[in-house]
Amino acid sequence: MTARALSARTDTSDEAVSLWFRLLTCHAVMLGTLRQKLEDKITLARFDLLASLSRSDGQTLAALSRALLVTAGNLTGLVDRAERDGVVERRPDPKDRRLARVWLTKEGRALIKDLLPMHAKHVNELLRGLPAQDRKDLRRLLGGLRDHLSTHATNGTKAQRGTA
Amino acid sequence: MTARALSARTDTSDEAVSLWFRLLTCHAVMLGTLRQKLEDKITLARFDLLASLSRSDGQTLAALSRALLVTAGNLTGLVDRAERDGVVERRPDPKDRRLARVWLTKEGRALIKDLLPMHAKHVNELLRGLPAQDRKDLRRLLGGLRDHLSTHATNGTKAQRGTA
Numbered sequence: 001m002t003a004r005a006l007s008a009r010t011d012t013s014d015e016a017v018s019l020w021f022r023l024l025t026c027h028a029v030m031l032g033t034l035r036q037k038l039e040d041k042i043t044l045a046r047f048d049l050l051a052s053l054s055r056s057d058g059q060t061l062a063a064l065s066r067a068l069l070v071t072a073g074n075l076t077g078l079v080d081r082a083e084r085d086g087v088v089e090r091r092p093d094p095k096d097r098r099l100a101r102v103w104l105t106k107e108g109r110a111l112i113k114d115l116l117p118m119h120a121k122h123v124n125e126l127l128r129g130l131p132a133q134d135r136k137d138l139r140r141l142l143g144g145l146r147d148h149l150s151t152h153a154t155n156g157t158k159a160q161r162g163t164a
Numbered sequence: 165m166t167a168r169a170l171s172a173r174t175d176t177s178d179e180a181v182s183l184w185f186r187l188l189t190c191h192a193v194m195l196g197t198l199r200q201k202l203e204d205k206i207t208l209a210r211f212d213l214l215a216s217l218s219r220s221d222g223q224t225l226a227a228l229s230r231a232l233l234v235t236a237g238n239l240t241g242l243v244d245r246a247e248r249d250g251v252v253e254r255r256p257d258p259k260d261r262r263l264a265r266v267w268l269t270k271e272g273r274a275l276i277k278d279l280l281p282m283h284a285k286h287v288n289e290l291l292r293g294l295p296a297q298d299r300k301d302l303r304r305l306l307g308g309l310r311d312h313l314s315t316h317a318t319n320g321t322k323a324q325r326g327t328a
Contacts, residue, residue: 016292019303022307069196136179146186149193
């Protein structure tokens with residue numbers, strides 16, 4: 001391999017690492033800010049759970065684990081605590097009683113209905129200072145990356161949020 | 165406010181939420197894949213700690229907490245376990261002995277020197293299937309978002325990874 005080919009390989013690899021580093025940073029800063037804005041009302045993990053159920057109620061634990069991109073173990077604890085606090089409930093599937101499905105309670109539904117617009121407002125506040133074209137391009141390119149990862153990532157956590 | 169202005173507001177907010185959702189998904193899938201690739205050798209959290217020290221050895225806990233975007237509490241446990249396993253050590257600052265600094269041990273330095281190229285290779289494998297121009301644009305736009313967030317995010321976790 002020529003020096004030039006080696007150098008090109010290194011450049012591509014450095015660019016990829018830098019891209020990943022930037023994505024990590026943006027994720028951490030946005031997540032920290034959004035968590036802080038919600039924290040007197042709800043944890044971010046529970047917010048994600050209720051938001052997912054508000055889009056599709058009665059999911060199985062397996063479906064929720066995929067949708068929320070959390071491990072089965074973490075999800076069980078999350079659902080346990082949410083059930084204890086009366087915002088969700090597990091009920092057996094009527095067709096297969098071994099299969100538990102998770103449903104919003106009336107209280108859970110009211111809570112997430114209040115929080116969703118507030119959360120959208122916070123996300124919008126964080127991003128609206130970016131030039132409109134950059135925001136549009138960034139959304140498109142992240143969609144491309146998500147689609148690419150859904151066929152190339154190997155961790156079994158497929159991108160399930162592809163509808164947003 | 166006119167209906168049209170309201171509608172434009174909603175569209176911008178939906179676009180922002182969708183962008184954030186995509187970023188969350190890409191982050192989760194990439195992180196899960198990279199964690200899995202490292203997992204027989206090191207946890208991702210310890211990898212981040214050693215990688216940060218390999219860029220700048222002898223950091224204080226406060227500096228590491230900012231650099232790694234983790235809370236002080238989580239960092240303390242992480243450094244404790246890494247010290248117990250002999251890859252880092254705390255030593256008091258010679259000029260202010262109340263101030264502990266964290267250093268790579270010889271073993272820690274050898275380990276991260278082995279792992280960094282492997283990690284870069286994994287990141288590169290995940291991203292190289294994207295069109296080169298998309299990768300370039302995405303890196304640039306994420307840099308813009310990171311810079312925007314470093315002045316507009318309010319959680320006190322400033323983007324410290326801005327040099328990559």
